[in-house]
Amino acid sequence: MEKKNYLLKTEERHNRTIVLLLILLIITFSGCDRIVNTNQSGSGIPPAVPTGLRVAYATDGEAALVWRSNSEADLQGYNIYRSTDSTNFILAGSTSDNYYYDDSLQYNETYYYKITATDIWNDESLPTKIVSAKPINRYAPSIPAGLSINARNYQDSISIYLSWNPNYESDIAGFNIYRSKERNFNADSTTLIHFTSDINYTDTLNLSLYQEYYYKIKAVDKGGLISGASYEVSDEILGIPKIIFPANNSTVNYFNYFLIKSVSVPANYKIVVQDNMFYGEVWSDDFTSSIIDDTVAVNFNASYINTYVPYYCRIMTFTNGSNEPNSVSPLYKFIIKQ
Numbered sequence: 001m002e003k004k005n006y007l008l009k010t011e012e013r014h015n016r017t018i019v020l021l022l023i024l025l026i027i028t029f030s031g032c033d034r035i036v037n038t039n040q041s042g043s044g045i046p047p048a049v050p051t052g053l054r055v056a057y058a059t060d061g062e063a064a065l066v067w068r069s070n071s072e073a074d075l076q077g078y079n080i081y082r083s084t085d086s087t088n089f090i091l092a093g094s095t096s097d098n099y100y101y102d103d104s105l106q107y108n109e110t111y112y113y114k115i116t117a118t119d120i121w122n123d124e125s126l127p128t129k130i131v132s133a134k135p136i137n138r139y140a141p142s143i144p145a146g147l148s149i150n151a152r153n154y155q156d157s158i159s160i161y162l163s164w165n166p167n168y169e170s171d172i173a174g175f176n177i178y179r180s181k182e183r184n185f186n187a188d189s190t191t192l193i194h195f196t197s198d199i200n201y202t203d204t205l206n207l208s209l210y211q212e213y214y215y216k217i218k219a220v221d222k223g224g225l226i227s228g229a230s231y232e233v234s235d236e237i238l239g240i241p242k243i244i245f246p247a248n249n250s251t252v253n254y255f256n257y258f259l260i261k262s263v264s265v266p267a268n269y270k271i272v273v274q275d276n277m278f279y280g281e282v283w284s285d286d287f288t289s290s291i292i293d294d295t296v297a298v299n300f301n302a303s304y305i306n307t308y309v310p311y312y313c314r315i316m317t318f319t320n321g322s323n324e325p326n327s328v329s330p331l332y333k334f335i336i337k338q
Contacts, residue, residue, distance in 0.1 A: 047072045047117035047125045055113075058133035060221065061171035062103045065113055067128070069098040074119045086112040086130060094118075103170035107137040107223055137223030141169050144219050144230045151213075151235040151319065154328035158207050158237050160215075161324075163200040164230070167219050176218045176226065177201050187216040187229040195220070210264055212236045238327045239263045241315045243271075244295060246334040254305075254336055258298040260315050263327065266290040268318040270325070271298055273305075277312055277331060307338050 052068040065080065080100045082092035089112070092102060105111060111134070114127040146165035152158065162177070174197035178187035185191055193205055207213070214234040219227040245259040246252045258271055266289065273283040282305070289296050305311065313332050316325040 043121075044123065046123040047075055047119050049125045050078060050115055050117050050128050053113070053115055053128045053131055055131050055133045056099070058111075058135045059138045060169060060223075061105045061107055061135050061137070062101070062169075063105060063111060063113075063133040063135050064099065064101050065115070065131070066099045067115065070117050072117075072119060074121070076118045076120045076122075079116045079118060079124065081114050081116070081127065083112040084109055086132070089114065105135045107135060107171075110134045137171070137221065137225060140225040141167055141172055141219035141221050141227040143228045144175060144217050147215070147217060147230045147233050148322075149215060149233040149235045149320065150322050150324045151237040151326050152324075153209070153237050153240055153326065158204070158209070160203040160207065160213060160235060160237065161200070162203065162215055162217070162233075164217060166199050167227075169219075169221065171221045171223070173197065173220050173222045175199070175201075176220060177203070178216045178218070178229070179203065179205075180214045181211065183214055183234070184232065185214055185216075187218060207237060209237050209239055235320055235326070236265075238265065238267060238317045238319065240327045240329050241269065241317060242329060243313060243315055243332045246332070248330075248332045249334075251335045251337050254302050256300060256302075258300050258313075258315075260296050260298060262289055262291050262294055262296050263317055264293050266292065267326075269296075269298075269315060270318065271313065271315045273311055273313045275309070275311060282311070302336060305336055307336050310335055 050067045056064040056066045077096040080092045081089040083089040112132045114130050116127050117125040144164050150161045177194040178191040179193045180191050216229040242261040268288050270286045274280045315329045317327045319326045
């Protein structure tokens, strides 16, 4: 009898445990439904006012604010309000972080800030105390990086193209371009040729073929402070190579070599054959030649070229390991006969 009573009590405890687990599961899933159900309204109680707001730094047209993070589970983020008279505030931005970076500011203007916290129901806290910042112009910009160069001679025009990375500062006004025919030159007023607000520049000023040109750039901020000089890059504009055989608009037998007239310095070349005037490359060859101002033979396998179909070809030079050509020939046309 005692054993039977023990089994009944054990089964009863087991049943109660199952019921308790079912109740917990129902509560858990019901709670999840309440969290993800965006159609329900919030409590109407806004988040707490953020604390610890301060200006981390203010300089060179930039100001950074930091504060302590709120702890509410339904916190959405923070609204940042800005004013120039400490009275009339506008919404400058929003963030889910506990910091905010404000840029493109006037150097001699005092800016006032306050922030609020918002929850997922769009309830907004009262604002914090007001802090102020005056982002005066203290430091010269950083030295520009990523300067690259490409001399160009095609379409009846010669130029030298420069490009570089944008500076990270928000108060950059532009860049000074310096040029010289001498290596390791001084980037100063005697070698300054241009100012640009872009991050590229095409130089067309009194250029000559086969002359090495050296360049440096400096960043200039809106207050007139100037960075140090970038590293130096150089290039020279090459003459245009020519395709001697097959001649332009010629009809020829199958051939094994292109004949080209090389430029006046050793160079890297690429010859391309296309099946139309604009694209459709069917054959190409990259090669280097130290032969100058003379004929160079370039192997060509034309066995798969169709007869009595016009093909187009051009020859290009390359310098500085660039993927962009230095000089480009006109487009030549030829037809292979039976």
